[in-house]
Amino acid sequence: GAGVSQSPSNKVTEKGKDVELRCDPISGHTALYWYRQSLGQGLEFLIYFQGNSAPDKSGLPSDRFSAERTGGSVSTLTIQRTQQEDSAVYLCASSSPGGYSGNTIYFGEGSWLTVV
Amino acid sequence: KNQVEQSPQSLIILEGKNCTLQCNYTVSPFSNLRWYKQDTGRGPVSLTIMTFSENTKSNGRYTATLDADTKQSSLHITASQLSDSASYICVVSARSGGGADGLTFGKGTHLIIQP
Numbered sequence: 392g393a394g395v396s397q398s399p400s401n402k403v404t405e406k407g408k409d410v411e412l413r414c415d416p417i418s419g420h421t422a423l424y425w426y427r428q429s430l431g432q433g434l435e436f437l438i439y440f441q442g443n444s445a446p447d448k449s450g451l452p453s454d455r456f457s458a459e460r461t462g463g464s465v466s467t468l469t470i471q472r473t474q475q476e477d478s479a480v481y482l483c484a485s486s487s488p489g490g491y492s493g494n495t496i497y498f499g500e501g502s503w504l505t506v507v
Numbered sequence: 508k509n510q511v512e513q514s515p516q517s518l519i520i521l522e523g524k525n526c527t528l529q530c531n532y533t534v535s536p537f538s539n540l541r542w543y544k545q546d547t548g549r550g551p552v553s554l555t556i557m558t559f560s561e562n563t564k565s566n567g568r569y570t571a572t573l574d575a576d577t578k579q580s581s582l583h584i585t586a587s588q589l590s591d592s593a594s595y596i597c598v599v600s601a602r603s604g605g606g607a608d609g610l611t612f613g614k615g616t617h618l619i620i621q622p
Contacts, residue, residue, distance in 0.1 A: 422608060424610075433596070433613065433614035434596070434612045436607040436610070439608045441608065450607060482551075484550075489608050489609075490538075490539075490598075490600040490608045490609055491539070491600050491601065491602055491608070491609055493538070493539045493556055494556075495553045495556065496541070496598075496610075497553070498550035498552070499550050500550045
């Protein structure tokens with residue numbers, strides 16, 4: 392596709408359920424980022440993938456959060472045993488080769504997660 | 508610790524007026540600085556990217572400036588339009604990446620244009 396695609400765009404889930412959020416980056420982009428944005432707040436870094444390197448997981452808030460990137464393309468962010476404080480917009484972005492390069496980092500429209 | 512501070516936190520101006528948003532950073536070693544526009548309920552969209560050697564860059568009615576000596580950047584919006592109502596986010600990148608790929612995000616300035 393032409394841009395970063397995220398699905399679902401909206402998800403309402405019950406507390407304690409697991410959710411999976413998907414990100415399709417721009418074709419050929421080696422860098423993929425996940426961020427979380429609570430209502431009215433700034434972007435919070437979660438995890439960063441770069442090519443075949445080990446991902447930078449330093450932003451994941453707890454062991455309930457995990458992410459993987461298969462074949463260097465599509466990524467899935469999984470939240471286990473969701474809590475109400477997990478309610479936020481989850482934004483995915485991609486770039487090539489990375490932020491330091493000065494190339495544009497493109498964001499998806501986000502997945503809006505509401506935990507009830 | 509790398510930090511990006513934006514001011515003001517929020518701003519309300521009348522349609523047609525100009526405004527300037529500020530970004531101060533302590534990211535080192537500096538690689539580039541980006542301004543993004545985020546409409547409510549949407550993902551951020553890139554406005555400008557500036558490297559160390561660039562002092563100013565324009566994108567339509569948006570003009571960004573960079574002073575690498577004082578570690579300050581500004582985003583000037585000329586002849587504001589209602590569609591400029593959004594959050595504006597400053598993002599600074601450290602050279603050679605690092606944690607979070609060396610990207611440090613400001614919390615944004617929330618701009619409201621009133622008719």
